[in-house]
Amino acid sequence: MRADAVRNRHRILESAATALAESGPDVALEEIAARAGVGIGTLYRHFPDRFGLLVEVYRSELEALTSLGAELESSDDPGAALRQFLRANLEFSRRHRSLAADVIAAGIALQGDSAAVVSPCALICDRATELIERAQRAGAIRSDVDVEHVMRLVGGIAMATEDAATDPELSTRLLGLVLDGLQVGSATPPER
Amino acid sequence: MRADAVRNRHRILESAATALAESGPDVALEEIAARAGVGIGTLYRHFPDRFGLLVEVYRSELEALTSLGAELESSDDPGAALRQFLRANLEFSRRHRSLAADVIAAGIALQGDSAAVVSPCALICDRATELIERAQRAGAIRSDVDVEHVMRLVGGIAMATEDAATDPELSTRLLGLVLDGLQVGSATPPER
């Protein structure tokens, strides 16, 4: 890649980060380009779609989540490990609202994909899968749930608590309720 | 209201219903106006914001939900009554995706409001409150949850399962998990 292209790419990512922080998740791509001092076409050349740009902006955070997940896999309390990982995921989603839905959808769709470039989203879902299975083997959570259930619930909580009027602690509370539902013994018998 | 205004209002609502069904929840207001054979300004005169239009389009469905809630209040199984009401709410949200988030937010904000025109959304949340309290008095669900928790979780499930790729039965499954978490005895003790 040409030197000026590399520089432009960095500038765009920096401008995107500050623009997203200042103007919210729906900030116009044109504003990001303008802040970076590049044409809108240059932004599109580097990031063909908005989601791809956002993933790059938050790449380090996404990778940190993946690392946390990997570390938690050696916890001696698999139930607590899963809960901590989900809490961290929810916090991430709440920090960057616009990503919640797409990250989950993308992560689940691409999960375990062996393509050369694996999405950071898929890596997170891979860690979640492992933590869920470990917790299930330890008898810490019920065996009739899978990663899609769990991650969609976490994403749903993030989306449902997005509006500014929401008490910031509400999402934590809702996750707690969901986690209680994942507990072994919570399953309602069929003859409900 | 003048006769032609009444007719226009009806036409707009009819066009909106078919346009929403055919073109999805993000259909342009201009298309709705065009289908109704009125100018865009006329649409704005009758419905100052998109949400207000949608609530009117789905008013009969919203009222049916409220009626269902009221009927279920005399059920002799308050736990089952609440579950049925929440399932019906989730089905509504899934039928009309764009409303899920706003209905809940509006409903919770306006709940119990004694204003002359009470929003259909608030009436639903009022029914939910009653059903929750009844279920709690009957010992069917835990006492440390309120209507905001429950309705946001239902809305979150609707939003998190919006994408077309989602298995249609997934939302039912997720609601089941959440309902299990609301069961008495699901609460995790503090010394988690």
Next chain:
DNA sequence: ACCTGAACACCGTTCAAGT
């Protein structure tokens, strides 16, 4: 009293021309 639709603002996306 109500309706019309041009006008304005804004954003996403593409692509011919330029370096």
Next chain:
DNA sequence: ACCTGAACACCGTTCAAGT
């Protein structure tokens, strides 16, 4: 090989003029 930004498409919203 990459960049620019005009151009096009599209939608939301307002408001002066018309009936």
